Amino acid sequence: MKILQILRRKLSSSQIRSTATPSLSLAFFYRQLHSSSNPASFGVAFDIDGVLLRGSNPIGGSPRALKRFYDDSGTLKVPYVFLTNGGGVPESKRAKELGSLLDVNILPLQVIQGHSPFKQLMRRFENELIVAVGKGEPAEVMSEYGFKNVLSIDEYASCFDNIDPLAQYKKWTDKLDGNQSSKSKHTALSNDPCSQRVAAVFVVSDSVDWSRDIQVLCDILRTGGLPGKEIAHQPPLFFANDDLAYQVFQC
Template sequence: MAPGVSFGRTVFRSPLLFSGRVSRPAGRTYRPVAVPPVYRSFQKASAPSKVPDFAFVFDIDGVLLRAATPIPRASEALSLLQSQKIPFILLTNGGGTSEAARVAELSDKLQVPLDLANFVQSHTPFASLEAYKGHGDAKGEAVLVIGGEEGGDVCRKVAESYGFKNVITPGDLYAAHPDLWPFSKHLLEYYRKHSRPLPAPVYRGPHALSPGSDAALRNHLRCTCILVFNDPRDWGLDTTIVTDLLLSHQGYLGTTSPLNNHPSLPNKGYQQDGQPPLYFSNPDLWWAARWHLSRLGQGAFRETLDGLWRSITGGEGNGVILHKEVWGKPTQLTYTFAENVLGSWRGKMLGAGTGCGLEGLRNVYMIGDNPESDIRGANNYQSPNGTSWNSVLVKTGVYLDGSEPSCPPKAIVDDVFSAVEWGMKHSGWK
């Protein structure tokens, strides 16, 4: 069994991370990356003279890539670490595709061979949600996945690779019921190209249920979980479906819970009637895209949904909150998961005989461009192994050079290569 990270009753294990499969496509070769002269002597040695007691964790967007274009000196930074057998992993709040596809793409763009075992996307930990996998096929139970390509089903396929059954998308629901949302008709044909038949019919009876109505709901579509894998594309459609489910009875789309706004119940009865839990894979408000200004991300969608929920329910002043789980950087959960992955990769890279893993790992350098995710997460993280996490902010992404970071890092540098230099010097590596 692969090593895992435990949070209460949930154990985070991902065969994608610990399989040891290398993503290099058959027949593909990588051209040597030019390393600055001052470091060329490192490449001549077969191995460093000692085991490094430090490692690196890299964000991707704004650190290694800007949209799909490599940031200058990113390839050199990773190649240098590989030549010195200094462990690193990639930890991104991005996603929306399979880990294997993303690693192959990064290997190709950066011209550095990477491995599935040192790569974590925002939604990779979703693979641990065993309670929502493969249940109730005969009863029409399904998991709703949101995000990814416009109307496409890439995220659906990723969820299925994690072991989820009966995965549906907003596009499936809209293709089956175009009257569900009146303002995306121009996208209907596109949705139909990627949609699948629903595993059960949607309930279309009286939405106000009375005691004993459960019998009428049997064999209708019931959503057991909502997973926001990636930034939503059609916010109006996605918001409408999520809101319908959060107000539903037992997750049956097309119903309204009789407990909503019940004054004597916790949370005024909202989300107290078996509605599906809501998971977000990351909280990023902004991300560095091809446009010169940062673009709104999944965190903006979450904030929009929070504001809508306050308007619908009377708001927090009425004692109502939106219950949800938010993963990704800067959460403690994601950083603990990442440290576990780093330990596994370090042991594999340096050899089991060295007694590595997380033992003797004194410093981890988190290299990121976003003060609110990369830097805040590293600053706040309390390693159960006593490892010190050091945040290094680069100027090539979300952070605006010359501004005061909302969360101050240990160092601000020009780019990722400078960050690697800073970390190696800080750890006394020569």
């Protein structure tokens, strides 16, 4: 019953704020819950890795088990969500991936990732320059939440000479720089982040290059969001998941 109450509140507030696609998806999900002749009074929150999937492979009969949450007509009988501390990709993309792997129709609002709560900060930083850190597509994640002035830390760091003191020892970055899209480079340069104050930093997922990212973050935080300037008030730093312990797969 608790999850149904949460969905009702989210539906009501979403309809008041906006008529955008997420609200329509939520309305569709809500209608499905109540179109069943015998709707459930409970919901289920699934972890993903190690519960339903191992990497990209379904575990046991997980696809078949999820289908039992639907009636013969395909209407959802039992509400469920995926709750994971992972992330790095937009919920819309993750929902498509999960739906393909588990052979069920999954809506983005059913996917709750480690960075999903960042949506609540959109109005506070909507038009401010923010830097998104992490593997995957951190800038795309924040843009999908509604943030309008987002740079990934790769784009931001590329606009400063010698901001990474260990860059000369990282041979793999030469290949990455060569593969970076011209669109990303143009975006980073046209926004001229050197002259804009970074209002906040969001660690969306695990960093790929902690030595560089820690240096860049220290420069941003110590100078009030303007690396190279004098020490100033620190902008906020938000972590989606500060977990540095990683699962090891046995050979």
